[in-house]
Amino acid sequence: MRRRNFLAMGSAGLLTARTRNSARLPIEACGCSFLRQAAPVGLQAFADINSGLKITGVKVFGVSLTPKSDRPYVFVKLETNQGLIGWGEGTLEGKASAVMACINDFQDFLIGADPMQVEHIWQSMYIHSFYRAGPVIGSAISGIDQALWDLRGKALGMPVYKLLGGPFDPRGVRGYYHVDGAGRERLAQIRETAQQQGITCVKGGIPGYYEWLERKPKIDRAIKAIQLLRETLGPDIDIAVDFHAKTSPSVASVIVKEVEPLNLLFVEEPCPPENVQAMAKIARRSTTPIATGERLIASFGCRELIEMGVVDILQTDINHVGGITALWKVAATANVSSISMAPHACEGPIGGLATVHVDASMPNFLVQEICGQVTPNATDKVWQEWLGFPAMRMVDGRFPLSDKPGLGFELSEESLAKYPFGGTRPMARVFHDDGSVAEW
């Protein structure tokens, strides 16, 4: 708001300056800074076909479950002239304050705009950000986009998955829990609980940190960790293994080759995401399906990976990719390359629930992540306390679908106030024995 006013004054100021001294140019005269800004998101053009709903407020909440959390949830609440509200999530691990500030930077795009025009607002936020979207802008857009969809659904009286043309399966969407770090005994318990609860899939990881080439003991340890999962969980549970981009393409390929007989559901992020050719090199030498994509922003960021068609699964994250709008587009585009979707979800409950709505409308949906455990933990308790139901807990191996409009939950600002923002904390910083930087 302030910036637009400043620019408006700026052009007026330019005229006065010209009359006094035509040679003087304003400080910001680079040619692009004095372009007139249209009122929120081209509002005049839509005067005849707007919905009557207007965004009147944008609130951002940093929510730290523990004072030192590295991933305070970033929640967005949009308020309207008709009392309807929408909630969204733009949590960005390790960079909470940056996203919160970025969401506030989008105030001008939102106040006065018609919240039903989600595609239009999305385009404006993405394109008019000029530098397009990295993780900070992507997460801010994600939070706003989810809140817009929540609002839209409530205004139209429909759950979001129905607006998107779902559900494929009215029972819900298949999911998996994490089993990282569990030993033989714990894994045996997990197997039993999973079988009782109808859970069909879990995900583990590989221990330690890896240099770009590795010694035999380290490689053997990784292989053993994966073998242990299959041995203890048995043949009937699907097992995914997250390499978390700890390995280089060279090391990943060696490990993946050895675990081929285990018939894993997929191996996740066998190398870092920037170099698509490197990911392709691993995928081409592997019969185990390869999954990646949680760090990619917008369908623009996924285009190369999708058109090459070498990976099997995309793990788009609704809190970074650009919300529901962008996740839907990535899934639609991936489907053309026969790529399945197993969306990432390791942040708060709003993004998780929003993802489930999109999952229910994807022909190429495979399985939905949640960073929870087979047995509910303290985080699950907080989520239940906030939303009034066990959010992102599976029933019979699936995340159920709600019939309520929008994203299907109510949330009060008061309930969040118990977990005040503890500030931005970095994600884990890990190092090899010699002090050099390691990837986790």
Add this chain to the structure above:
Amino acid sequence: MNHTSIEKRARLLANLAQQAKSGAAKPAALDITVIRHFPVREPVSGNRYSLLRITTRSGLIGWGECHYDPNADIKALESTWIGRPANAYATIPPSTPFRAALDMASLDVLGKAANAPVYRILGGPTRSKVRAYSSPQRGDFPVSVIDVPTPIWRNQGKAYQNRILELANAVPADHDFVLAANGFLTPGDAASVATTIESKHPLWFDEPCPHSNIDALRKVAGESVVPLAFGAGIDDPAVFQALLREGLIDLVRPEIGIFGINGTRRIAALAEPYYVAVAPRHNGGPVMTAAAIHIAASIPNFFIQHVPQPKAEEDRGMRREVVSPTLETSNGGFLEVTKSPGLGITVNESALEKYHAS
């Protein structure tokens, strides 16, 4: 695709199949209870199209349209879709008979149930008016379509290029033009025509040669800067992907009569990261025009919509009789974006009997 990835995909598909098995759903208001097919025919042009009407448990009625196919099996559609919810439009498999019509009719119902135009259900409006053109050119649409002359032998010479140049020069000064070859030129001729015409700045060169020969397209796209458009007869989005991947297409033209609203939107999403615009193909009736407006008003990368305007007044009268209000009127070269719920149209069933294509 190598042997390895075939195996990999087979394994993934097995997983998917397991998930696709639907559970028993409770009866719901939007469940489809009746599906009825109305094949219609324009009296003079003889152009046929299929209209589909669905009725829901709650009594809502939705209309859709797709290409006329005498072999399409309405019984197969009924046996799969009666009892399923109209909101589940994304779950219509591409192989479904009357797929596009069912998709539109479902969205029409969903819009009516939510008391909102279809574009609003889909996240729009992204624009307040829809640029359009017609062929033959009618009304105040400021776009001419030049059909390239039928070649008299397989490879044409300079005289052929000059004839096309003359046609381009005859376009009114305030008109843009599209050069349409309907896919019948040889790659050499297509490339020559494209080079001859490029400084005339046509909007695009439509179907210069068959899209099935990708080497030919490489030649045409490599020799000229004229924007190229393909889409006629394409029923697999992967064909568009192949052209986009290599930069051989500047305008994607999915057939609404094949893909419906959702399928066309998915192809628009595919084209977006290539910075490629969409101008859906539409050679059907007035219900499809309504669907086209909702597509245009819900996608970011829309460029222009073709609106069929039959030569005979009798045919145009039939279109106005079948669907009201007519959404096919040009206002300064644009169609208006409707404010009414669903597709924003009413279909006159007695007119459907009158123009029944038997």
